[in-house]
Amino acid sequence: xxxxxxxxxxxxxxxxxxxxxxxxxxxxxxxxxxxxxxxxxxxxxxxxxxxxxxxxxxxxxxxxxxxxxxxxxxxxxxxxxxxxxxxxxxxxxxxxxxxxxxxxxxxxxxxxxxxxxxxxxxxxxxxxxxxxxxxxxxxxxxxxxxxxxxxxxxxxxxxxxxxxxxxxxxxxxxx
Numbered sequence: 068x069x070x071x072x073x074x075x076x077x078x079x080x081x082x083x084x085x086x087x088x089x090x091x092x093x094x095x096x097x098x099x100x101x102x103x104x105x106x107x108x109x110x111x112x113x114x115x116x117x118x119x120x121x122x123x124x125x126x127x128x129x130x131x132x133x134x135x136x137x138x139x140x141x142x143x144x145x146x147x148x149x150x151x152x153x154x155x156x157x158x159x160x161x162x163x164x165x166x167x168x169x170x171x172x173x174x175x176x177x178x179x180x181x182x183x184x185x186x187x188x189x190x191x192x193x194x195x196x197x198x199x200x201x202x203x204x205x206x207x208x209x210x211x212x213x214x215x216x217x218x219x220x221x222x223x224x225x226x227x228x229x230x231x232x233x234x235x236x237x238x239x240x241x242x
Contacts, residue, residue, distance in 0.1 A: 211238065215235060215238070215239075218231075
């Protein structure tokens, strides 16, 4: 898997390089040798050709080094731009994440506040209900006491006295 994808990537890069590469013109040394009659003259001409060829190779190497340096600088610039873009995207993502967390925290606070208000409202309703029950119970007690007071002021025959006392005691006990 890795090798095939590497080959494809490498071949794509190589074909792109071949398309963009500028080949040097045909070397003037090729086919330029004409054999002189004198061996010393031939040796001097050969030495001159070698020196000129060495100069040209030296220039080609310098140009190659310059091209490689320019490519290296361009690659570093692209890498730096890519790193900067990643850093900016990362910062933006962190900022959005922080905003989302802050929004969730605000929503939680609102829900807590609504819950507190609901609890307070329910407590107030229960307290009011309890107060009404206590008031109603007190009212019933007061009515019974008033009823007993009225009945106690009424004349009771001696035969019914014992029966009335027991009933009154029983009612007082129920209160």
